[in-house]
């Protein structure tokens with residue numbers, strides 16, 4: 001997953017704004033795919049996976065996206 005890239009971008013983009021110094025909390029969704037050969041659901045890591053029966057043709061079901069859960073902002077008093 002590219003959460004580090006997202007965090008880096010957030011740091012750059014938030015600089016000089018009210019969000020500067022905010023904490024970005026990112027949830028990485030576990031990758032899930034379906035084997036084309038046997039139909040089994042396979043948990044994948046990164047963009048690679050293999051099913052229990054050795055199938056390598058997998059259709060990605062989820063895990064391509066990142067969800068940003070919340071942004072914590074500390075405002076100066």
Ligand SMILES: [Zn+2]
Pocket residue numbers: 035036037038039040051052053054055
């Ligand atoms: Zn399979």
